[in-house]
Every structure is written in C-alpha cells, then in structure tokens.
Amino acid sequence: MTKEYNLKIVNQHLKYDKVSLIPTLTSSFIHIASEIDTTSIPFFITTSSKKKELIKNCKKWSKEIEKIEGVIEISFFKATIIPPGFGQYIKENLNKIHLAKFDFVILIETLSDEITEKVKQLDTFKMIIKEVNKVASFSHIMNASNVRRIGSVNHKKKGVFLFNYFSAENRAQNLKIWEYTAGWFEKETALNNSTLMLPKEKNQLYSIVNHCRWDKYIDILPSLIFKKSFKNYVLDNFYVNNLGAQPILYKVI
Numbered sequence: 001m002t003k004e005y006n007l008k009i010v011n012q013h014l015k016y017d018k019v020s021l022i023p024t025l026t027s028s029f030i031h032i033a034s035e036i037d038t039t040s041i042p043f044f045i046t047t048s049s050k051k052k053e054l055i056k057n058c059k060k061w062s063k064e065i066e067k068i069e070g071v072i073e074i075s076f077f078k079a080t081i082i083p084p085g086f087g088q089y090i091k092e093n094l095n096k097i098h099l100a101k102f103d104f105v106i107l108i109e110t111l112s113d114e115i116t117e118k119v120k121q122l123d124t125f126k127m128i129i130k131e132v133n134k135v136a137s138f139s140h141i142m143n144a145s146n147v148r149r150i151g152s153v154n155h156k157k158k159g160v161f162l163f164n165y166f167s168a169e170n171r172a173q174n175l176k177i178w179e180y181t182a183g184w185f186e187k188e189t190a191l192n193n194s195t196l197m198l199p200k201e202k203n204q205l206y207s208i209v210n211h212c213r214w215d216k217y218i219d220i221l222p223s224l225i226f227k228k229s230f231k232n233y234v235l236d237n238f239y240v241n242n243l244g245a246q247p248i249l250y251k252v253i
Helices: 049-066 088-092 113-120 123-135 171-189 221-226 228-240
Strands: 002-004 007-009 028-035 071-081 104-110 138-151 160-168 194-199 208-214 243-252
Touching: 007 171, 007 228, 028 113, 028 123, 049 071, 049 104, 049 123, 071 160, 088 228, 088 243, 104 113, 104 123, 113 123, 123 138, 138 171, 138 208, 160 171, 171 194, 171 208, 171 228, 171 243, 228 243
Parallel strands: none
Antiparallel strands: 002 007, 028 104, 028 138, 071 104, 071 243, 138 194, 160 208, 160 243, 194 208
C-alpha cells in the first residue's frame, strides 16, 4: 500500500485512465430524498397508494415552482434496485451513518443560490416538504452545488439513474478517491455522464452524492456483479480511504 496525492492506493496493478472531467455546472440543486415503502430485499417491487398519491401531488405542486424564472428543471425518481456497491466502511459504521433506503427523490436545479432560496420560500415548496415529511418514515433535504462533472445527466430520456450516497471521514479525501475510481466506470460501463453534488451545509448526512445515468440495466449491473475489478479497484480503495457508498438505482417518473 502506498500513498499518492494523500490517497491510500491498493491493487495498483489494476490501472484505469484518469476520469474525463469537464467544467462543472454553476447551477444550484435541491435534492429531496424520502423513504416511504420499506423493503428488506434489494428490489423496490411495489408502490403503495400513499406513495402514488404523494408523487401525484408533488408533480402537481411543482408546476408552480417551474414558473419561477431561473428554475431549470424539476425531476422525479422512483427507486428500482439497490445494486452491489454497499461499502464495508458503511457496515462498520452503521451506528453513525444513516442506512439509505430512499425510494422517492425530487431533484430541483436552478440557475443560482439566490433562485434556490426564492424557491424554498414558496408556499408550494413548503407544501411539498410538509407532505413528504408526513408520508415518509425518513426524509433528507440537501442544498448542493456541482463539484465534479463527467457530463450532464439527461432527465428527458428514460434510462437507469443512480444516486450514490457517500459517507466519509474526510470530504476532500472522498472527492479525490471518487476521481481516482471514476475511470473504472467510464471503461467498464461506458459511463459518459455524471454530476457530483457537494452539500452546501456542513454536517450534512452524506459527504457527497453522485448522480448519473445509463440507458439500460445491462449497461451497469453485470459489471457490478461479475467484474472482480469492481471490488478490487473501486470498493477496496473506498474502504482503505475511510469512505463508503450506498448506491440506489432509479427510474425517472
């Protein structure tokens, strides 16, 4: 084991090209994640009537938010699968890390922090938060900026969407190891987009949240399940750098 740019690197014989990054977005994000339909298996098979009603109402109320100048996009996601990638670091620190089971996510993108604050003051936004908190057993709201980007995530096209919830002892270390391992996803899963979100507030539930998209499940799941390099190159380097991930796959709704 050696250190490289403050990283602890293991399995150095597995070499992947450095991730291809482009300039980050200047957008501001509100990420609203909620746990409604609990599951003991890694699949979200059924949708309860209360979640269906919440989704319908949130979509209706969001139309008022979309009218605000500077609101770029509001997207809605329903969880489908918890894929391989749950970190050993998470398992060892469950006493201080929330186990992510977010089955309904709303992502709001605006032009600036000022627009985001304007959105948060709207009665319709407050209504959405109130209803989410009423229906969900747990919810999490994060204001974030884009800190790294492979490419923009297309929400207009159906596909398989990832929100990956990272926990780390050091956020800077988290960002560096994300960069170090992201090249694996480019090569092994043909990933060509990713918007890495950094919470604006300190002491947030998660250190960073990665968001990206593939066309089909076959583009990502076989690599996570069958390629040993996923564990040896990605997960093992997460672990030795004191961080772990909780990935959840979604469909846009």
